[in-house]
Amino acid sequence: MLRFYVCEEDWSNLPADTPLPHEILTGKGPIGIIGTIGDCQTRACESRWHALDFWPLYVTARMKMNAKLRFVIFDWGDTLMSEAGPLDVPMADWPDVKCIDGAHEVLSRLSKSYSISIATNATVSKHNDVLRALGRVGLKQFVREVFCFTELGYKKNEPEFWNAVLAKLGARRDEVIMIGDSLEHDVLAPMRFGIRAIWLNRKQEGFSGTESIQSVRSLREVPALLEAG
Numbered sequence: 001m002l003r004f005y006v007c008e009e010d011w012s013n014l015p016a017d018t019p020l021p022h023e024i025l026t027g028k029g030p031i032g033i034i035g036t037i038g039d040c041q042t043r044a045c046e047s048r049w050h051a052l053d054f055w056p057l058y059v060t061a062r063m064k065m066n067a068k069l070r071f072v073i074f075d076w077g078d079t080l081m082s083e084a085g086p087l088d089v090p091m092a093d094w095p096d097v098k099c100i101d102g103a104h105e106v107l108s109r110l111s112k113s114y115s116i117s118i119a120t121n122a123t124v125s126k127h128n129d130v131l132r133a134l135g136r137v138g139l140k141q142f143v144r145e146v147f148c149f150t151e152l153g154y155k156k157n158e159p160e161f162w163n164a165v166l167a168k169l170g171a172r173r174d175e176v177i178m179i180g181d182s183l184e185h186d187v188l189a190p191m192r193f194g195i196r197a198i199w200l201n202r203k204q205e206g207f208s209g210t211e212s213i214q215s216v217r218s219l220r221e222v223p224a225l226l227e228a229g
């Protein structure tokens with residue numbers, strides 16, 4: 001006897017492609033698997049052992065099927081805006097500030113389908129400075145949240161940074177993707193915490209690690225990559 005309960009409802013006889021409810025996908029609801037096994041000498045019991053092995057895989061596969069990208073997080077410096085300026089002065093106060101090529105067009109397009117945020121390790125600019133700089137180049141209108149070291153006290157290689165991001169956005173890890181020009185800070189760091197990432201690798205630098213890295217040469221390649229899943 002094996003029964004499968006989702007949020008206190010018996011799902012044992014529902015089709016395998018039934019979408020899991022929001023409570024399960026957000027980790028708020030329970031999944032219960034109740035099984036009783038009698039005489040293990042019988043073939044029927046063998047199949048039940050197989051079933052018990054199968055269910056966690058089944059649940060994991062269905063959660064992946066239901067995972068949908070909702071939140072796109074960009075690095076700030078040299079990903080959306082040029083860092084060519086005095087690094088001891090907030091970028092917002094530089095005489096000249098400029099976007100990276102394609103930033104306005106890409107954020108405008110992506111903001112129609114995704115929630116867009118910024119994550120930065122900048123050590124001089126504070127939260128409001130980042131917003132002021134984004135405003136000077138017309139990008140602020142597309143950005144929902146700014147996550148910065150000067151406010152959180154953590155950088156992108158620390159779990160506390162990503163825990164704060166997920167909590168503020170109300171997001172699951174598999175609903176988020178990080179995009180940036182630093183392989184270490186924008187790609188490998190979030191990937192260590194289960195967050196997908198795309199490396200903005202303009203110079204087509206090599207990578208010798210074992211991780212599978214998605215990369216683009218230009219911001220303009222990002223929308224098609226996200227739409228391809």
Ligand SMILES: [Mg+2]
Pocket residue numbers: 075076077078079180181182
């Ligand atoms: Mg950067």
